[in-house]
Amino acid sequence: MHTDKIESKPVRGSIFPPNVDQGVYLAATDISYQITNGVFEQSTARILSGIKFFAEPKTLTGILGPSGSGKTSLLNILSGRLSSTGNKLVGGSIYLNGKKVTSRDLKSRCSYVMQNEMTIPYLTIEETLLYSAELRLPFLSAKERREKVRILLNDLGLVHCMHSIVGDDKVRSISGGERKRVILGTELISDPQILFIDEPTSGLDAFMAFQILQLLIKLAKTGRTIICSIHQPRTQVFQAFDEILLLSKGEVIYQGPSKSSVDYFSLIGYPVPENYNPTDYYLDLLVPRSNVEKFADNRLHSITYEQLRVLPELYLSSEYYDRVIKKIDEHLSRQYSPIPELLLFSRTSHTCFGWIRKKLFAFSVIVKRSFMNNARNTLGSLVIGVLINAFIAVVIGSIFFNLPSFTSDVGASFKNATNIVGALFFSVMVATFGAMIALESFTRFRIIFSRERAKGLYGPATYMLGKHVGDFFFEIIPIMVFSHIFYFMSNTNSVSYPEWNTLSQYLCYQLTILLTSWASYGLVYFICGITKSLELAYGIAPLIIIFFVIVSGFYVTVNKLPSWVSWIKYISFQRYSFSALVVNAFPPNKTWGPIQTDALLKQLSIDQTSFLLNAVVLVVLGIIYRIFACIAFALFFRNLGLE
Structure with missing residues (x-):
């Protein structure tokens, strides 16, 4: 058993085509998520509360927050991977181009890249992408799939190592940055218009992290809507995001342009110190401390639990919250052309022959x-x-x-x-x-x-x-x-x-x-x-x-x-x-x-x-x-x- 080898030769086409006319606009209203634990004495853990969210084409949006703030849960809900089951209750509505969608609709039009995506270790990069193409594009010919993989290898900068095995945590082979690009390529093979990525820079050094962000920026500029959760990006990585959503304990602290976040926090009384990474400051700020706990750096602010509870209210009364509401209202009132499904979910797959194939x-x-x-x-x-x-x-x-x-x-x-x-x-x-x-x-x-x-x-x-x-x-x-x-x-x-x-x-x-x-x-x-x-x-x-x-x-x-x-x-x-x-x-x-x-x-x-x-x-x-x-x-x- 073998896969067809791809020759290293000049390619036509690109995963970075000219800007599309429309793209996919995503809006979410009143997103909530809670988990009920216990049998006899039940307790409810509220993970997300009343979140309103908006993302548009040609933008790279980052979801930030301390550990346990609900970043990955929000990403899973927005992508349709998490819904109400058993002791888990998910609320709210999600819209794509003004149309309310179900989990199945989201899966058929979006792609999702996990933080610790597992791969088959002894497959080569080329084989990994070819098998991904076969799984996701069964209705294309073998020649068309090979051409798509050739384009991906070229645009992702993987041609030089296409015959190297991917490896995993036990089998060492390619670098962390190359492995991230391979995993990203397995999703890009189906040409999604909206892409969710959980922690795209985790485990990478500063150079590799910035390289991955540069790739995502380039993808976003083609008309795709890209949404990432990210834990603690460096300054250079933070500045690469067009929009950010800052979470704390499941509530929104800020949503808006990344460059405007510094002005917003100064406005509410928490100015970012000069020459200090804004995200480091935000994440330190959102971890409450007792009155006796202080930072070694006097420029930083300690925040108590009582002060932290006020931050979501300050955001709800800000112009940035009004901006999100306005964008959502405009989005729901506009008329859009239908969103194409990923090829895996195309109408051909709904026929008996398509299902069997x-x-x-x-x-x-x-x-x-x-x-x-x-x-x-x-x-x-x-x-x-x-x-x-x-x-x-x-x-x-x-x-x-x-x-x-x-x-x-x-x-x-x-x-x-x-x-x-x-x-x-x-x-x-x-x-x-x-x-x-x-x-x-x-x-x-x-x-x-x-x-x-x-x-x-x-x-x-x-x-x-x-x-x-x-x-x-x-x-x-x-x-x-x-x-x-x-x-x-x-x-x-x-x-x-x-x-x-x-x-x-x-x-x-x-x-x-x-x-x-x-x-x-x-x-x-x-x-x-x-x-x-x-x-x-x-x-x-x-x-x-x-x-x-x-x-x-x-x-x-x-x-x-x-x-x-x-x-x-x-x-x-x-x-x-x-x-x-x-x-x-x-x-x-x-x-x-x-x-x-x-x-x-x-x-x-x-x-x-x-x-x-x-x-x-x-x-x-x-x-x-x-x-x-x-x-x-x-x-x-x-x-x-x-x-």
């Missing part, structure tokens, strides 16, 4: 990028897994080495049969725990799923199926190495029965281990779907496996289980794996030396003596686990990584 493109992208990421990370995804499984096979195989078959003595034969059953059970356990390694990677990459799902790129089922297909080869090879080595070292199927030859037994053994791994990975997906952290996943996984193992029939025969726990045997894949392996080694209605295999199966309480039926149940359980995983992802990870 979009799903297939998303599936193919998830498969290709998962496979490519694993293929480049062979040390982490394959080599280590193969070596560990080979080591385990040799160690356990040496313990169960060349297990003896039956003898003429019934007691000794039963003892030998018990040893073989124990070896088969260990095969099941290794295949089960071999899938647990996926907890870490799947937990990390589900953030990518949550964010791309929030952008309307695909749903849980598409992601689950594509991720499984892309990872399948790298999941089965290690466990197949184990099962092959252990099978021949332990000699668990040393006796051939009529019409049941050694090759058949070997293939059935390998198939059972493969299906056990299939079901185990399905369970891992489900566990990742019901846990919100890797630590919790690692805690819950052994607990579920212990219950499944207890009812598998090895430690306690299933007919001896108490009624309150016996129902688990029907959903325990280890039970069917264990039964399939034992039935394969000791087929019913046969003799194993002096032992009747039916008697042995009865002693182990293996009531399902059909190998084929056990295998089919393993397939079905793997599917059921994945269905429930999809449901869990749909319900529990709607906002993962979006906060």
